[in-house]
Amino acid sequence: MIALLLVLIPLIGGGLTLFLPRPALARPVALNVALISLIAVLLGLCQFTQAANWSYDAEWIQPIGARFSLKGDVLAKWMSLLSSIGAVLSILGSWNTDRKLPARFYGLLLWMQAGMSIVFLASDAFLFYFGWELALIPAYFLSSIWGGEKRIAVTIKFFIYTFVGSVLMLIGLIYLQQLTPDGSFQWQAFRNLELTESKQIWLFWLFFLAFAIKVPLFPFHTWQPDAYEQAPTPITLLLSGVMVKMGVVAMIRWLLPILGIGAFIWSDVVICLAVVGILYASLIAIRQDDLKRLIAYSSIAHMGLTVAALFSLTGFSNNSNVVLHYHHIGFQGVMLQLFSHGVNIMGMWLLADRIESRFGTRKLSELGGLARTAPTFTIFFVIIALANIALPLTNAFPGEFLQFNAIFHAQSSYRIVFLVFSGLGVILSAIYTLNMIRRIFFGETNSATENGLRLTTAETLALSLVVMVVLVFGIYPQAALNFTNDFSWEYVKSIDITRFLAK
Amino acid sequence: MPINYYLFLSLALFSIGMVGVLTRRNAIIIFMCIELMLNAVNLLLVAFSKMHHLKNLATSATAGADGQLFVFFIMVVAAAEVSVGLAIIVMMYRNIHSVDIQFLNRLKH
Amino acid sequence: MNVTPYIFWFLSVLALFSALMMVTSRNPVYSVLWLIGTFFAISGHYILLNAQFLAVVNIIVYAGAIMVLFLFVIMLMNLNRETEPQKNRWLKFIGALAGGCLLLVLVAALKDAELKSQQAMVGGGSIGLIKVLGKELFTRYVVPFEISSLLFLSAMIGAAVIGKKETSQTLNS
């Protein structure tokens, strides 16, 4: 029931918002819808935890064997929590920004959330694909109608780029469906396929490309900085906070358990790409003058680390508990970091949006001295920015710590190289983040920043929420780790490809 | 005569007509080439009609007459086609003072 | 001695040669004349095949009426060697090549056809006579025959309309 609600609330709420008679109502209605779905998630996490509450299955498109089946495992619950927080933050953060056609804007935003919920919850591949596109299309319209001055070209690039990936994935999905005995799209049916190595080797890329573009992984990332820069910030927030997580979640759910051998064979390549991406994006970020692009590149670097850690978990354990134990540790890091990075990057976007809307510029060179004129804002910014570079006692530290640990234990002959180079990202991230802080907040004020910046109640609320999550999971990460612990253990056992070797 | 001979003769004529269509730019010549191709087909039809006649002489006295009638109808249609076609060409000549099909590229737009 | 093959070969060579000359002549008037030559050769074939009616009609309708019409139009437009538009050599070459390929493919496809051994009846048979054809035409083919008259009517009107409309437009402009 909860699972279905999580899809239906934003879907129906979005529909309602789209056709509201009075535009002024759009914001409060959308916020309420987002809050209701947040409450639904929380209820589902605390009260209705039974599996029955989190699964739903119905006939859908019978001729092709697609079913409307939702299943909320821990990963889905975890990401649903993130996406509902994201929706709330996105609406709260833009509370004081007036836009044209607000009803359309918030309606589409909620539909986007519905799409993402489907992606996280779907246990039917076709439904998953459906949600994947459902999230993309509103994002396209939101960016191309309400975006920046170069929005049209950029959103077309964004759309076509991600769509090419989706189509490849669709081909892969259909191929797999043809192989299943009963023509089913169910996750379990795919899982039972146990494909041969030669098939997995090429099938892997069909799926991986789609997910890698979404994440985005170097060198498939070039849509991302442009799209983040041009999209309206609440959308950027959802894109980078939640939507790019879809890529990783998809890898976790649809790639590693189903095409485990393929993933293992290609893991060196993937980790290599991810590590190169970390350094590449960090180096660009160091020389970046545009605040939004800087954050975008930092996001590429951080997601690169997550992907590298995730693919370090592939391989075979020969049923050795020690290996599984280290994979378990690494996967816990991935799970934690998925959430932490989502929250942190959303916080960063809230702050960037505030700067842009207040001073009309995103150029670091045109800012400066804000620490004196806007001290409260500075504190929020510094905390969230430092969380973004994984300072201890912020939420990203345990996540990155465990992820690095995963890379250290990768079943690859290059693991030390990977570890060291991805570790260099830690240093580079410090460089660009501190530079960003310095150029925005330190130094002398100029005519633009002279008058400072005041946070409204809604913004303070949103930022406080972020900072709270940062500190709670930073000081007591075990809370999150406990939540995902059993799931992680089962998961790392399930992606172990020893079962193939036995044959 | 072996039917093959007629067949290849017709094909040769037809192909010559086709080459004419492809290599010339004068609308009238192209038109004439089409006439040639029609005639090639006609010749073949007549040859086949006689072939059928020879084959089915025992059962039917008029076997193969259909083929010759088709030729007759083709001529009818060809005559009509020529009248309309030439009218169009004349009109074209009046408009652009040329019968060069190179100028007939309105389909491009 | 049977002269039929000689006549056949003579007529075939004449037809092909005339057709080639028709296609290659620079001067449209020559083209028309060569085409008439081809038609005569084809008519000769008809006679050889004892299709008397068609032979006569071919001469009258094609070589007579239609080609005269062409000739008129060409002369009316004063087309000659100098005004003849030419395609560039490459296009000509490609066109010829394409046509040649077509011939090649068709010949290659049909040379082993099972009707290789069939004969066309030469010099005999009555179906080519006007009497037989007329009977057929006015019994089994009477409806198409009548319809073809409609076709003629519409062609006539069409030709007239096209010609007339143009004059009115020219006048207007």
Next chain:
Amino acid sequence: MAMLSFPNIAYLIPLLPLLGFLVNGLLRNHLSHRAIALIGSGVMALAFGISLLVFYNIPAGAPTILTAFDFIRIGELQIPFAFQLDALSSLFLLIITGIGFLIHVYSSAYMHEESASHYGRYFAYLNLFVFSMLLLVMGANYVILFIGWEGVGLCSYLLIGYWFRNTAYSQAANKAFVMNRIGDLAFLIAIFWLIARTGSVSFTDLPMAIGTAGQSAKLSSLDITGITLLLFIGATGKSAQIPLYTWLPDAMAGPTPVSALIHAATMVTAGIYMIARSNLLYTAAPLVLTIIAIIGVATALLAATIALRQNDIKKVLAYSTVSQLGFMFLALGSGAYVAAVFHVMTHAFFKALLFLGSGSVIHAMSGEQDIRKMGGLKKSLPITYWTFLIGCVAIAGIFPFSGFFSKDAILLSAFLKSPIFYVIALFTALLTAFYMFRLFFLTFGGSFRGTEEQRHHLHESPAAMTIPLVVLAILSIVGGWVGIPEVWIHGGDRLVAFLSPVIPVSSGHEISHATEYILMGLSTGLVLLSILFAWNKYKQYRAEESESPFARLLENKWYVDELYQAAIVQPLHKLGGWIRSVFEPKVADGAIQGIGRSVRYLSQQFRLIQNGQTGNYALWMVIGIVVILSVQFFLRK
């Protein structure tokens, strides 16, 4: 009241500064200067009191572990948020809270001219700094230590860049943080390595990892070498050793008490602490110990030479810190962990004293830091003068000042390691004495060389600043008496005994008493000569010092900063710029755009086929027929 008794009361030690941080940080706009200073210093005083309590209650033998909660627990990997109380940590607790408290008191007067909100910010940072450092020394495993480790880096960043309107200062802050992070990366990798091999990061599991009598070792010698080397690289970042030392002199950008805090009580000693804490591992890695000794002595020498020709009062002290840290690493590398810790302690006393003294001078000189423009301050700043002198004597290592004992212990251990180390270290000690007294004579001796305005303004600092000076001066004198060499009084080295639960007493080679006396006499005599030389040279300062190329080389710090700039920073910047403006748009994005463009180009070309020429259409038609017929007749057979 179980909470308020030993050992649970130890929780309060880090919590109190944290509380001070929160109160001062959040309410800084609503509190007066007085309240802020009271809260900031008060929590430190309380923390110091509790540290004393803890210090005297430390049971000999096994350490006391306080586990607050699970920080990370996944399967068998357990990283509790736990504190470890033993001799080593309690000693550091005393140093940190004690000197920290004095610095807080000093700051309350030094920073008084700041507006209330900045004053509050300053004390909040200071408290946070102390909190991080306490976390570092109390942590019961490497991860908690690492949290404090990075926390200290953060706080130094905040404090160095405290005057954030000055861009150069905030750049210095960035530099400090980034250089620290380079070391931190190595530290992290060492932790992963440790986890991979032993599955634990707790200090109490270290003996098990190396292997005790009953158990085989979990770490191979390669593992130990690797881990210790990486940890040492981490320490070079935090403790300013070659090659990562250049941030420390730049860190002078912060307010002077902050420099005192960074250099004396916290931060830079973290590396020493960490290696002393891991002494079991290091003892098992002789190769790494030698590397440490080499790096240590090289740093000591390099920094001392640079300090010879610095004219900024704080820069001299900064390079002297780097040099002294080099001494400590030399001690560590010689296996004399206790000597290193001993020197940390005495150095904390006299370096804090010197920094606070220099702060007092700067305060009096209205912010002037160039010693060439000072001179003759003895009359106007008597307390500062005398305490500063004590500090200089202590750092030079004259009997019976504290520096003598610790430096002597280090020189002795260096001698035992290798006479070459001893010679270089001795030479460095001479240089130390020389540049410290150059500083001293230039500042206080001779006649005043500043402006007339500054002369009027000259005044002795308020009591809140002088009292810490006096207290530190006393400590600088007596602080060394806990480690009197065995040759003088049997059992005089009480520090060794105290630390023996953590740092096993090595039964290393003994040397004859005579040799030891000779070494002591040699060093003391040479140091005295060196001071005399300095007195001779600088009692009357001549404006122009001889400008030999070598002097310029020293003045420019061997051009190491420039070297780093040219060899690392600039190439990175260039690479970043190239990627951003060439590779990203042209290649990475260009490939994608290229696909788009080629599709567009191809469709342009294909569009030309549709050119309206009926002739062409016919041609295509024929070609199509040919193809279809070919397929039909020839290919389908």
